[in-house]
Amino acid sequence: MKYNKILLDHGSGGKASHQLISEILLPLFDNAILAGLDDGAIFDIGGKRLAFSTDSFVVDPIFFPGGCIGDLAINGTVNDIAMCGATPIYLSVGLIIEEGFPVEDLNRILYEMKRAAQKADIQIVTGDTKVVSKGAVDKIFINTSGIGIVDDGIHISGQNARPGDKVLISGAIAEHGMTIISHREGLTFESSLASDSAPLNHMVKKMLSVSKKIHVLRDPTRGGVGTTLNEIALQSKVGIQIYEHLVPIKPDVAAICELLGFDPLYVANEGKLIAVVPFDDAEKVLSTVRENEFGKDACFIGEVVDENPEQVFMITRIGGHRIVDMLAGEQLPRIC
Amino acid sequence: MKYNKILLDHGSGGKASHQLISEILLPLFDNAILAGLDDGAIFDIGGKRLAFSTDSFVVDPIFFPGGCIGDLAINGTVNDIAMCGATPIYLSVGLIIEEGFPVEDLNRILYEMKRAAQKADIQIVTGDTKVVSKGAVDKIFINTSGIGIVDDGIHISGQNARPGDKVLISGAIAEHGMTIISHREGLTFESSLASDSAPLNHMVKKMLSVSKKIHVLRDPTRGGVGTTLNEIALQSKVGIQIYEHLVPIKPDVAAICELLGFDPLYVANEGKLIAVVPFDDAEKVLSTVRENEFGKDACFIGEVVDENPEQVFMITRIGGHRIVDMLAGEQLPRIC
Numbered sequence: 001m002k003y004n005k006i007l008l009d010h011g012s013g014g015k016a017s018h019q020l021i022s023e024i025l026l027p028l029f030d031n032a033i034l035a036g037l038d039d040g041a042i043f044d045i046g047g048k049r050l051a052f053s054t055d056s057f058v059v060d061p062i063f064f065p066g067g068c069i070g071d072l073a074i075n076g077t078v079n080d081i082a083m084c085g086a087t088p089i090y091l092s093v094g095l096i097i098e099e100g101f102p103v104e105d106l107n108r109i110l111y112e113m114k115r116a117a118q119k120a121d122i123q124i125v126t127g128d129t130k131v132v133s134k135g136a137v138d139k140i141f142i143n144t145s146g147i148g149i150v151d152d153g154i155h156i157s158g159q160n161a162r163p164g165d166k167v168l169i170s171g172a173i174a175e176h177g178m179t180i181i182s183h184r185e186g187l188t189f190e191s192s193l194a195s196d197s198a199p200l201n202h203m204v205k206k207m208l209s210v211s212k213k214i215h216v217l218r219d220p221t222r223g224g225v226g227t228t229l230n231e232i233a234l235q236s237k238v239g240i241q242i243y244e245h246l247v248p249i250k251p252d253v254a255a256i257c258e259l260l261g262f263d264p265l266y267v268a269n270e271g272k273l274i275a276v277v278p279f280d281d282a283e284k285v286l287s288t289v290r291e292n293e294f295g296k297d298a299c300f301i302g303e304v305v306d307e308n309p310e311q312v313f314m315i316t317r318i319g320g321h322r323i324v325d326m327l328a329g330e331q332l333p334r335i336c
Numbered sequence: 337m338k339y340n341k342i343l344l345d346h347g348s349g350g351k352a353s354h355q356l357i358s359e360i361l362l363p364l365f366d367n368a369i370l371a372g373l374d375d376g377a378i379f380d381i382g383g384k385r386l387a388f389s390t391d392s393f394v395v396d397p398i399f400f401p402g403g404c405i406g407d408l409a410i411n412g413t414v415n416d417i418a419m420c421g422a423t424p425i426y427l428s429v430g431l432i433i434e435e436g437f438p439v440e441d442l443n444r445i446l447y448e449m450k451r452a453a454q455k456a457d458i459q460i461v462t463g464d465t466k467v468v469s470k471g472a473v474d475k476i477f478i479n480t481s482g483i484g485i486v487d488d489g490i491h492i493s494g495q496n497a498r499p500g501d502k503v504l505i506s507g508a509i510a511e512h513g514m515t516i517i518s519h520r521e522g523l524t525f526e527s528s529l530a531s532d533s534a535p536l537n538h539m540v541k542k543m544l545s546v547s548k549k550i551h552v553l554r555d556p557t558r559g560g561v562g563t564t565l566n567e568i569a570l571q572s573k574v575g576i577q578i579y580e581h582l583v584p585i586k587p588d589v590a591a592i593c594e595l596l597g598f599d600p601l602y603v604a605n606e607g608k609l610i611a612v613v614p615f616d617d618a619e620k621v622l623s624t625v626r627e628n629e630f631g632k633d634a635c636f637i638g639e640v641v642d643e644n645p646e647q648v649f650m651i652t653r654i655g656g657h658r659i660v661d662m663l664a665g666e667q668l669p670r671i672c
Contacts, residue, residue: 004438004440005435005436005437005438006433006434006435006436006437006438006439006442006467008435008467008468008469009467010433010465010467011465011466011467012467017465020465021465024442024443025446025465028446028450029446029449029453029463031461033426033459033461033462034460034461034462034463040462041426041428041461043426043461045381045382045386045425045483046381046382046384046485047382048381050381052426052462053428053462054430054462054464054481055430055464056430056431056432058466058468058472058473060472090369090377092377092388092389092390093390094390094391094392094430094479094481095392096392096394096432097342097346097347098342099341099342099343099344100341100342100343101341101342102340102341102342103340103341103360104340106342106360110360110364110365111364113365114365123367123370124365124367124370125367125369125370125377125388126369126376126377126388126389127361127365127370127390128390128392129346129356129357129361130347130392130394131342131343131344131346131347131348131669132344132347132394132474132669132670133344133669133670135474136394136473136474137394137474137477138468138471138473141473141477143390143392143430143481145428145430145479145481147388147483333468333469334466334468334472
């Protein structure tokens with residue numbers, strides 16, 4: 001790496017994160033499962049395919065409209081496992097708490113974790129709690145790791161996108177990120193803004209029940225839709241073309257993005273998924289997503305193409321072509 | 337809980353930790369697997385029994401004689417899975433890094449993780465990296481979670497100790513904790529002090545190959561041997577009697593404990609295990625442990641008894657009886 005110190009950018013989920021992973025982590029821990037670079041690892045145990053995923057949550061503020069660090073930590077790992085095409089069943093929870101943290105806040109976070117686990121229908125089966133002295137951690141960080149089962153005949157991977165596939169998004173973008181940043185900046189006028197934090201595993205199960213041919217599932221969290229599409233284009237060595245006017249965004253989210261100077265394509269979501277689906281199955285997958293409580297506004301935003309492999313292009317509202325690159329730099333630290 | 341703020345004690349592994357777990361966490365996340373309260377969860381998937389465990393590492397300093405936060409994070413979870421009687425196979429790694437952390441130090445930590453993973457013969461298959469702004473975390477914290485397979489016929493649990501069982505320890509105690517505290521206090525005269533951080537999974541595999549009847553396996557980390565024995569006595573509702581003169585401790589470790597006022601029974605170990613073994617199999621298990629590179633100084637330190645259920649007693653060198661309670665308070669924050 002060209003840096004001698006770790007920068008916030010290295011945790012952005014964008015270009016610098018990819019550099020850290022590809023230049024330091026992958027060469028060191030070289031193995032076929034890790035090299036898959038999907039949201040979780042998939043491997044075989046006793047004839048069953050399992051998905052295994054981990055995520056640490058460091059969001060600031062810990063309470064925000066639409067959720068808190070607790071349900072975010074459950075939903076985040078539930079979704080990462082679901083994006084492997086797996087049914088999440090068991091979770092671990094690792095708490096790192098700052099000395100002096102209010103027990104009342106801890107109880108509130110744990111209660112939200114319990115509710116989220118119930119909603120996602122998973123069990124928290126093991127855990128660990130560390131307390132560190134004041135100043136050694138900012139309030140509370142939570143790691144969740146999880147295990148899921150991949151049914152036979154399902155093969156989801158960022159490497160599987162093929163020209164002709166349709167690109168589906170399950171709803172409006174940029175809600176989580178803009179909620180966090182507004183709350184952090186003390187912008188109270190957006191009273192309708194709330195995080196979209198939600199478990200997507202039930203939606204994924206239904207989607208896979210109508211089509212086992214879905215190629216890619218990914219939740220566009222850190223780095224947003226733009227970075228996630230770039231990851232898929234890179235992993236699958238294909239081009240992806242999206243249409244600006246098809247990308248769903250709520251007017252108030254669009255307004256606050258414009259006000260604060262954020263491109264919504266790079267803003268984190270915590271309750272949305274991107275699916276890359278073969279043309280023939282695309283319509284029935286879309287109707288299935290729309291039946292789910294978290295997928296009412298689902299739509300197609302583009303397609304996988306032969307041209308411009310490893311790149312994402314957007315046809316703008318006025319008909320221009322714009323390259324959608326990976327997020328460069330870190331626009332929103334501690335978003336999740 | 338009688339406190340309204342989280343104290344360092346709540347992360348000690350001792351009494352306050354148990355209170356936090358039993359009064360807040362267990363009632364909320366009530367399920368049979370979690371209620372087992374062992375080092376990891378054990379459950380059935382596709383006819384195979386799997387062990388699943390998680391641990392966050394916040395040790396300060398991050399580099400110390402005998403190891404660093406990296407190998408500690410690998411060995412810690414490898415050992416937690418091994419203490420379920422399982423063969424650890426896959427690990428996840430979650431890094432939380434402070435902005436500005438030297439890339440050179442990160443490389444050194446990751447390299448030690450790689451070496452430790454190779455030594456333990458496990459694969460790191462999935463991971464996550466977060467970077468937080470300066471001051472939001474002290475240098476680097478690491479979570480590892482892991483999955484192992486429990487062979488048929490093996491039933492290890494803290495609930496299984498029975499009167500008549502022998503209590504075995506795999507080597508001298510208090511080395512990790514006293515190394516950390518000495519290093520932290522800048523005490524350089526103990527040049528021979530080093531952490532005992534080591535993977536114990538190969539030792540456990542050999543132990544189980546000579547006796548499938550081993551009742552309990554536990555690594556006495558936070559809270560030390562004293563707290564671990566209390567956990568076993570509580571879970572199994574038995575008494576445990578140990579003999580002070582049998583508890584192995586190196587002279588320099590004993591000396592620094594005395595100098596700094598620590599009771600070695602409550603000081604953390606990171607490469608030792610306690611095994612509770614039926615009398616008939618005890619000798620052959622002991623010889624097997626002694627053949628392992630990390631078990632040369634293994635010995636029996638006591639036995640499980642009918643009397644004084646849920647309590648641990650020590651016969652002192654001069655023949656007195658002393659109750660060995662759980663660790664109260666936090667003597668060494670950020671030991672692992």
